[in-house]
Amino acid sequence: MGKVLVPTLLADFGIQITCWGISAFLQTEKFYDLVGLTSFILCTFLSLYKPWDENSIWANGKNPNAPHRVIHSRQIIASGTTSVWAAYLGLFLFSRALKHGDKRFDKIKKMPGLFLVYWLVQGIWVALAALPVYMTNSIPASVHPDLGLQDYFGIALWGTGFAFELIANYQKQKWRKEIGRDYKRSFISTGLWSLTRHPNYFGECLLWFGSYLFCSSAFSAAMESPVPIMSHWMSRLAVFSPMFVTILITRVSGIPLLERENDRRLKDVVAYWKYKKATSMFVPTLPRRNVE
Known part of the structure:
Protein backbone atom coordinates (compact mmCIF):
# COMPACT_ATOMS: atom_id res chain seq x y z
CA MET A 1 0.00 0.00 0.00
CA GLY A 2 2.90 2.32 0.72
CA LYS A 3 4.00 1.94 -2.92
CA VAL A 4 0.77 3.72 -3.88
CA LEU A 5 0.25 6.18 -1.04
CA VAL A 6 3.78 7.56 -0.82
CA PRO A 7 4.14 8.59 -4.51
CA THR A 8 0.57 9.90 -4.50
CA LEU A 9 1.13 12.09 -1.45
CA LEU A 10 4.53 13.26 -2.68
CA ALA A 11 2.86 14.39 -5.90
CA ASP A 12 0.18 16.18 -3.88
CA PHE A 13 2.59 18.24 -1.79
CA GLY A 14 4.92 18.77 -4.74
CA ILE A 15 2.05 20.42 -6.61
CA GLN A 16 1.15 22.64 -3.64
CA ILE A 17 4.71 23.85 -3.06
CA THR A 18 5.34 24.50 -6.75
CA CYS A 19 2.11 26.45 -7.19
CA TRP A 20 2.72 28.34 -3.94
CA GLY A 21 6.04 29.54 -5.36
CA ILE A 22 4.37 30.80 -8.53
CA SER A 23 1.42 32.37 -6.68
CA ALA A 24 3.66 34.01 -4.08
CA PHE A 25 5.79 35.53 -6.84
CA LEU A 26 2.69 36.86 -8.62
CA GLN A 27 0.98 37.71 -5.29
CA THR A 28 -2.28 36.11 -6.44
CA GLU A 29 -4.72 33.73 -4.82
CA LYS A 30 -6.82 33.14 -7.93
CA PHE A 31 -5.39 29.68 -8.63
CA TYR A 32 -5.50 28.41 -5.04
CA ASP A 33 -8.81 26.52 -5.14
CA LEU A 34 -8.34 25.39 -8.74
CA VAL A 35 -4.96 23.83 -7.91
CA GLY A 36 -6.44 22.12 -4.86
CA LEU A 37 -9.28 20.51 -6.77
CA THR A 38 -7.03 19.62 -9.71
CA SER A 39 -4.73 17.90 -7.22
CA PHE A 40 -7.62 15.62 -6.23
CA ILE A 41 -8.04 14.50 -9.83
CA LEU A 42 -4.32 13.98 -10.42
CA CYS A 43 -3.76 12.10 -7.16
CA THR A 44 -6.79 9.90 -7.82
CA PHE A 45 -5.45 9.14 -11.29
CA LEU A 46 -2.00 8.30 -9.89
CA SER A 47 -3.38 6.01 -7.19
CA LEU A 48 -5.52 4.16 -9.74
CA TYR A 49 -3.07 3.78 -12.64
CA LYS A 50 0.29 3.83 -10.77
CA PRO A 51 2.41 4.87 -13.78
CA TRP A 52 5.62 4.25 -11.80
CA ASP A 53 4.81 0.52 -11.42
CA GLU A 54 5.90 -1.70 -14.31
CA ASN A 55 3.13 -4.17 -13.41
CA SER A 56 0.38 -1.57 -13.17
CA ILE A 57 -2.64 -1.04 -15.41
CA TRP A 58 -0.74 1.86 -16.97
CA ALA A 59 1.93 -0.60 -18.12
CA ASN A 60 -0.50 -3.05 -19.74
CA GLY A 61 -0.28 -1.37 -23.14
CA LYS A 62 3.40 -0.53 -22.89
CA ASN A 63 4.88 -3.79 -21.69
CA PRO A 64 3.56 -6.90 -23.48
CA ASN A 65 5.26 -9.12 -20.91
CA ALA A 66 3.57 -7.48 -17.93
CA PRO A 67 0.73 -9.44 -16.29
CA HIS A 68 -2.67 -8.09 -17.29
CA ARG A 69 -4.22 -5.88 -14.62
CA VAL A 70 -7.88 -4.94 -14.31
CA ILE A 71 -9.78 -2.28 -12.42
CA HIS A 72 -12.59 -3.23 -10.06
CA SER A 73 -15.94 -1.46 -10.41
CA ARG A 74 -15.52 -0.09 -6.87
CA GLN A 75 -12.29 1.62 -7.92
CA ILE A 76 -13.90 3.04 -11.05
CA ILE A 77 -16.86 4.45 -9.12
CA ALA A 78 -14.77 5.80 -6.23
CA SER A 79 -12.31 7.47 -8.60
CA GLY A 80 -15.04 8.71 -10.94
CA THR A 81 -17.17 10.32 -8.24
CA THR A 82 -14.14 12.02 -6.71
CA SER A 83 -13.05 13.37 -10.10
CA VAL A 84 -16.56 14.59 -10.98
CA TRP A 85 -16.86 16.43 -7.66
CA ALA A 86 -13.37 17.94 -7.98
CA ALA A 87 -13.95 19.07 -11.58
CA TYR A 88 -17.28 20.70 -10.71
CA LEU A 89 -16.10 22.43 -7.54
CA GLY A 90 -12.76 23.45 -9.06
CA LEU A 91 -14.41 25.22 -11.99
CA PHE A 92 -17.05 26.76 -9.73
CA LEU A 93 -14.54 28.18 -7.25
CA PHE A 94 -12.11 29.28 -9.96
CA SER A 95 -14.77 31.23 -11.83
CA ARG A 96 -15.86 32.84 -8.54
CA ALA A 97 -12.26 33.75 -7.68
CA LEU A 98 -11.78 35.39 -11.08
CA LYS A 99 -14.90 37.52 -10.54
CA HIS A 100 -14.71 38.35 -6.85
CA GLY A 101 -11.27 37.29 -5.58
CA ASP A 102 -10.86 35.69 -2.16
CA LYS A 103 -10.80 37.98 0.87
CA ARG A 104 -8.99 35.37 2.95
CA PHE A 105 -5.80 36.15 1.07
CA ASP A 106 -5.91 39.95 0.78
CA LYS A 107 -2.98 40.33 3.19
CA ILE A 108 -1.65 36.76 3.32
CA LYS A 109 -0.69 36.57 -0.36
CA LYS A 110 1.88 39.30 0.29
CA MET A 111 3.46 37.25 3.13
CA PRO A 112 5.17 34.25 1.46
CA GLY A 113 5.82 32.29 4.67
CA LEU A 114 2.25 32.49 5.92
CA PHE A 115 0.93 31.96 2.38
CA LEU A 116 2.87 28.68 2.25
CA VAL A 117 1.05 27.45 5.36
CA TYR A 118 -2.27 27.76 3.54
CA TRP A 119 -0.93 25.77 0.58
CA LEU A 120 0.39 23.05 2.89
CA VAL A 121 -2.99 22.87 4.66
CA GLN A 122 -4.55 22.44 1.24
CA GLY A 123 -2.13 19.58 0.62
CA ILE A 124 -3.28 17.96 3.87
CA TRP A 125 -6.89 18.39 2.74
CA VAL A 126 -6.18 16.66 -0.58
CA ALA A 127 -4.30 13.87 1.23
CA LEU A 128 -6.83 13.16 3.97
CA ALA A 129 -10.18 13.86 2.29
CA ALA A 130 -9.61 11.36 -0.53
CA LEU A 131 -7.46 8.94 1.51
CA PRO A 132 -10.09 6.14 1.36
CA VAL A 133 -10.12 6.50 -2.44
CA TYR A 134 -6.33 6.24 -2.68
CA MET A 135 -6.42 3.26 -0.34
CA THR A 136 -9.11 1.35 -2.21
CA ASN A 137 -7.23 2.00 -5.47
CA SER A 138 -4.15 0.39 -3.93
CA ILE A 139 -6.01 -2.90 -3.39
CA PRO A 140 -5.72 -5.30 -6.38
CA ALA A 141 -9.02 -5.88 -8.17
CA SER A 142 -8.81 -9.61 -7.43
CA VAL A 143 -9.04 -8.89 -3.70
CA HIS A 144 -12.05 -6.57 -3.89
CA PRO A 145 -15.36 -8.14 -2.83
CA ALA A 218 -12.96 -3.46 0.55
CA PHE A 219 -10.69 -2.93 3.55
CA SER A 220 -11.64 -6.09 5.44
CA ALA A 221 -10.88 -8.24 2.41
CA ALA A 222 -7.51 -6.50 2.05
CA MET A 223 -6.64 -7.22 5.69
CA GLU A 224 -7.74 -10.85 5.48
CA SER A 225 -6.13 -11.75 2.14
CA PRO A 226 -3.45 -14.53 2.17
CA VAL A 227 -0.82 -11.80 1.90
CA PRO A 228 -2.31 -8.90 3.92
CA ILE A 229 -2.38 -5.72 1.88
CA MET A 230 -3.61 -3.42 4.61
CA SER A 231 -3.04 -3.27 8.36
CA HIS A 232 -5.78 -2.64 10.91
CA TRP A 233 -4.37 0.77 11.83
CA MET A 234 -4.42 1.85 8.20
CA SER A 235 -8.05 0.86 7.83
CA ARG A 236 -8.88 2.93 10.92
CA LEU A 237 -6.90 5.88 9.57
CA ALA A 238 -9.29 6.14 6.62
CA VAL A 239 -12.14 7.26 8.88
CA PHE A 240 -10.25 10.51 9.44
CA SER A 241 -11.28 11.50 5.91
CA PRO A 242 -14.90 12.56 6.62
CA MET A 243 -14.01 13.58 10.18
CA PHE A 244 -11.24 15.89 8.98
CA VAL A 245 -13.46 17.48 6.32
CA THR A 246 -16.28 18.03 8.83
CA ILE A 247 -13.99 19.57 11.47
CA LEU A 248 -12.29 21.76 8.86
CA ILE A 249 -15.61 23.06 7.56
CA THR A 250 -17.50 23.46 10.84
CA ARG A 251 -14.68 24.57 13.13
CA VAL A 252 -11.84 26.09 11.08
CA SER A 253 -12.07 27.59 7.60
Missing part, protein backbone atom coordinates in the same frame (compact mmCIF):
# COMPACT_ATOMS: atom_id res chain seq x y z
CA ASP A 146 -18.46 -7.69 -4.98
CA LEU A 147 -20.49 -4.54 -4.48
CA GLY A 148 -22.88 -4.94 -1.57
CA LEU A 149 -25.33 -3.11 0.68
CA GLN A 150 -22.65 -0.91 2.27
CA ASP A 151 -21.48 0.18 -1.18
CA TYR A 152 -24.96 1.11 -2.32
CA PHE A 153 -25.65 3.01 0.90
CA GLY A 154 -22.34 4.84 0.59
CA ILE A 155 -22.94 5.86 -3.02
CA ALA A 156 -26.47 7.02 -2.10
CA LEU A 157 -25.00 9.23 0.64
CA TRP A 158 -22.44 10.57 -1.81
CA GLY A 159 -25.14 11.33 -4.38
CA THR A 160 -27.31 13.09 -1.81
CA GLY A 161 -24.38 15.18 -0.60
CA PHE A 162 -23.30 16.13 -4.12
CA ALA A 163 -26.87 17.08 -5.03
CA PHE A 164 -27.09 19.29 -1.93
CA GLU A 165 -23.85 21.05 -2.84
CA LEU A 166 -24.77 21.46 -6.50
CA ILE A 167 -28.30 22.75 -5.87
CA ALA A 168 -27.28 25.04 -3.02
CA ASN A 169 -24.55 26.68 -5.09
CA TYR A 170 -26.93 27.11 -8.03
CA GLN A 171 -29.61 28.64 -5.82
CA LYS A 172 -27.17 31.12 -4.30
CA GLN A 173 -25.72 32.09 -7.68
CA LYS A 174 -29.23 32.69 -9.03
CA TRP A 175 -30.23 34.68 -5.94
CA ARG A 176 -27.08 36.80 -6.06
CA LYS A 177 -27.68 37.60 -9.73
CA GLU A 178 -31.28 38.61 -9.03
CA ILE A 179 -30.48 40.68 -5.94
CA GLY A 180 -27.78 42.64 -7.74
CA ARG A 181 -26.36 45.60 -5.83
CA ASP A 182 -28.44 44.81 -2.75
CA TYR A 183 -26.26 41.75 -2.11
CA LYS A 184 -24.27 43.41 0.70
CA ARG A 185 -27.42 44.12 2.68
CA SER A 186 -29.28 40.89 1.93
CA PHE A 187 -29.01 37.15 2.47
CA ILE A 188 -30.52 34.06 0.89
CA SER A 189 -33.17 32.22 2.91
CA THR A 190 -35.07 30.23 0.27
CA GLY A 191 -34.73 26.72 -1.14
CA LEU A 192 -32.18 24.58 0.66
CA TRP A 193 -31.03 27.72 2.47
CA SER A 194 -34.31 27.69 4.39
CA LEU A 195 -33.34 24.33 5.93
CA THR A 196 -29.76 25.16 6.90
CA ARG A 197 -27.59 28.26 6.75
CA HIS A 198 -24.87 26.29 4.97
CA PRO A 199 -26.43 23.58 2.75
CA ASN A 200 -23.42 23.48 0.41
CA TYR A 201 -21.10 22.66 3.31
CA PHE A 202 -23.50 20.05 4.66
CA GLY A 203 -23.49 18.39 1.24
CA GLU A 204 -19.70 18.50 1.13
CA CYS A 205 -19.36 16.66 4.43
CA LEU A 206 -22.09 14.15 3.58
CA LEU A 207 -20.51 13.14 0.27
CA TRP A 208 -17.17 12.37 1.96
CA PHE A 209 -18.90 10.17 4.54
CA GLY A 210 -20.53 8.36 1.62
CA SER A 211 -17.20 8.01 -0.17
CA TYR A 212 -15.60 6.55 2.97
CA LEU A 213 -18.38 3.98 3.40
CA PHE A 214 -18.17 2.98 -0.24
CA CYS A 215 -14.38 2.62 -0.29
CA SER A 216 -14.01 0.98 3.12
CA SER A 217 -16.11 -2.05 2.19
CA GLY A 254 -15.62 27.20 6.32
CA ILE A 255 -18.62 28.03 8.46
CA PRO A 256 -16.85 30.08 11.19
CA LEU A 257 -15.39 32.52 8.64
CA LEU A 258 -18.69 32.95 6.83
CA GLU A 259 -20.68 33.34 10.04
CA ARG A 260 -18.36 36.10 11.26
CA GLU A 261 -18.47 37.83 7.88
CA ASN A 262 -22.28 37.66 7.71
CA ASP A 263 -22.65 38.90 11.29
CA ARG A 264 -20.44 41.89 10.48
CA ARG A 265 -22.03 42.65 7.11
CA LEU A 266 -25.63 42.23 8.28
CA LYS A 267 -25.32 43.42 11.87
CA ASP A 268 -28.14 45.97 11.42
CA VAL A 269 -30.48 43.70 9.42
CA VAL A 270 -33.16 42.44 11.82
CA ALA A 271 -34.47 39.83 9.37
CA TYR A 272 -31.02 38.22 9.23
CA TRP A 273 -30.86 37.70 12.98
CA LYS A 274 -34.36 36.19 12.96
CA TYR A 275 -33.29 33.87 10.14
CA LYS A 276 -30.17 32.90 12.06
CA LYS A 277 -32.15 32.05 15.18
CA ALA A 278 -34.79 30.10 13.25
CA THR A 279 -32.52 28.13 10.92
CA SER A 280 -30.11 25.30 11.70
CA MET A 281 -26.46 26.19 11.18
CA PHE A 282 -25.44 22.90 9.57
CA VAL A 283 -27.78 19.88 9.57
CA PRO A 284 -30.95 20.56 7.53
CA THR A 285 -34.10 20.87 9.66
CA LEU A 286 -37.43 22.61 9.26
CA PRO A 287 -37.08 26.24 10.39
CA ARG A 288 -38.35 27.08 13.84
CA ARG A 289 -41.42 29.29 13.87
CA ASN A 290 -42.39 32.24 16.03
CA VAL A 291 -38.79 33.28 16.59
CA GLU A 292 -38.44 36.87 17.84
